[in-house]
Amino acid sequence: MIVRILEDGQYEVDKQAEKDLSDLDATLGKALDAGDAAAFDASLAELVELVHATGKRLEADDLRPSDLAIPAAGSTLAEVKALLGSDTATKD
Amino acid sequence: MLTLQASRGDKADSVYRQVVDDGDERRVKRKREQAMSVLKRLSSVVQAKANKALDRVEDPRDTLDLSYEKQLEQLQQVRKGVADVATARKRIELQATQLKASADKLQEQAKAALGQNNEDLAREALTRRAAIATQLEGLKTQHDQLVSQEEKLVATNQQLELRVASFRTQKETLKASYTAAQAQTKIGEAVAGISESMSDTGLAMQRAQDKIDQMQARAGAMDELLSSGALTDLTGNSDPIQAELDKAGQSGRVDAELAQLKGQVSAPPAGEIAQASEEPTDAEVVSDAASGATSEAAASGDPFSLDDASSGQ
Numbered sequence: 141m142i143v144r145i146l147e148d149g150q151y152e153v154d155k156q157a158e159k160d161l162s163d164l165d166a167t168l169g170k171a172l173d174a175g176d177a178a179a180f181d182a183s184l185a186e187l188v189e190l191v192h193a194t195g196k197r198l199e200a201d202d203l204r205p206s207d208l209a210i211p212a213a214g215s216t217l218a219e220v221k222a223l224l225g226s227d228t229a230t231k232d
Numbered sequence: 233m234l235t236l237q238a239s240r241g242d243k244a245d246s247v248y249r250q251v252v253d254d255g256d257e258r259r260v261k262r263k264r265e266q267a268m269s270v271l272k273r274l275s276s277v278v279q280a281k282a283n284k285a286l287d288r289v290e291d292p293r294d295t296l297d298l299s300y301e302k303q304l305e306q307l308q309q310v311r312k313g314v315a316d317v318a319t320a321r322k323r324i325e326l327q328a329t330q331l332k333a334s335a336d337k338l339q340e341q342a343k344a345a346l347g348q349n350n351e352d353l354a355r356e357a358l359t360r361r362a363a364i365a366t367q368l369e370g371l372k373t374q375h376d377q378l379v380s381q382e383e384k385l386v387a388t389n390q391q392l393e394l395r396v397a398s399f400r401t402q403k404e405t406l407k408a409s410y411t412a413a414q415a416q417t418k419i420g421e422a423v424a425g426i427s428e429s430m431s432d433t434g435l436a437m438q439r440a441q442d443k444i445d446q447m448q449a450r451a452g453a454m455d456e457l458l459s460s461g462a463l464t465d466l467t468g469n470s471d472p473i474q475a476e477l478d479k480a481g482q483s484g485r486v487d488a489e490l491a492q493l494k495g496q497v498s499a500p501p502a503g504e505i506a507q508a509s510e511e512p513t514d515a516e517v518v519s520d521a522a523s524g525a526t527s528e529a530a531a532s533g534d535p536f537s538l539d540d541a542s543s544g545q
């Protein structure tokens with residue numbers, strides 16, 4: 141699976157990392173819904189770390205699109221909410 | 233996709249039901265999206281943003297060219313973005329330099345005030361210096377943020393440049409082999425992949441722009457503060473600390489002159505005064521200018537007020 145960390149780049153991750161990503165994704169979603177900035181910051185940092193540690197960076201000539209996108213490291217809860225909000229706004 | 237009610241006759245009622253159901257459906261849809269993976273939603277945001285412009289192109293080969301055009305446009309925008317961030321950063325650096333100079337000056341003023349035994353004045357100078365220190369900390373935070381935005385933007389841009397170069401090569405290959413059945417899928421994938429990179433770069437630029445906007449609002453306020461003299465302009469009329477130091481300096485000078493005049497009255501050799509000004513004693517350290525002013529004042533014949541002497545000339 142290919143994962144993009146925004147403002148960073150694309151990484152290919154293996155099955156085990158996919159599972160961990162999915163768990164952290166859920167934690168991030170809960171923090172986002174609850175507006176819990178501390179929990180959000182923590183799980184975002186973990187996500188970025190996980191991909192950096194286990195992923196293999198895509199070469200520049202590899203133009204495949206990603207399956208998942210992780211917010212840029214250090215993004216705030218409000219920034220990510222706004223980003224996701226722009227999704228629903230354009231779709232309606 | 234709607235409703236049992238709609239098929240049931242009464243038009244007004246069905247329209248009403250439809251509105252209600254639309255609302256319900258949207259609510260349900262939103263709930264479903266919330267339950268969905270954040271990272272998948274974010275991924276679709278990133279891809280949707282860039283694909284929009286390419287949606288209407290019918291021939292995939294045109295998509296390749298259009299996408300490439302857009303990539304070049306964006307590379308130019310990113311370069312401009314990097315320059316904008318650098319400009320904003322330099323503005324902050326300039327302000328910090330000004331503030332630092334003010335802080336140093338206040339420190340000197342505090343020392344001078346203590347030299348005049350005016351502790352209150354020294355305290356005020358140091359209080360203002362502390363306020364500047366707080367402002368400087370704020371500036372440092374902004375500066376750090378801009379530096380990191382700049383670095384990210386430069387890195388993102390470098391990656392995009394590499395990918396655009398590679399897209400350009402692949403574009404021609406894909407066009408040449410377009411008749412092959414799988415080419416269309418490959419074109420779609422290549423375009424989607426690079427569009428995602430462009431979209432990501434676009435987001436990075438937006439973030440940098442947001443930071444610049446925030447910074448500029450604060451920098452504007454800081455410029456006003458600086459030009460009002462509340463923090464700097466220490467030698468200007470609006471600086472009460474310098475005014476009081478000057479006043480104290482003046483009265484010190486007056487006292488010194490008074491003492492010398494008293495000396496002249498009792499034993500008046502003019503040469504001694506000139507000698508004293510060449511070799512200042514401890515009492516005269518208060519101000520070097522005092523001795524000069526003294527001989528001037530003595531010459532003008534009005535020893536009691538410097539102001540009177542100057543207005544008389």
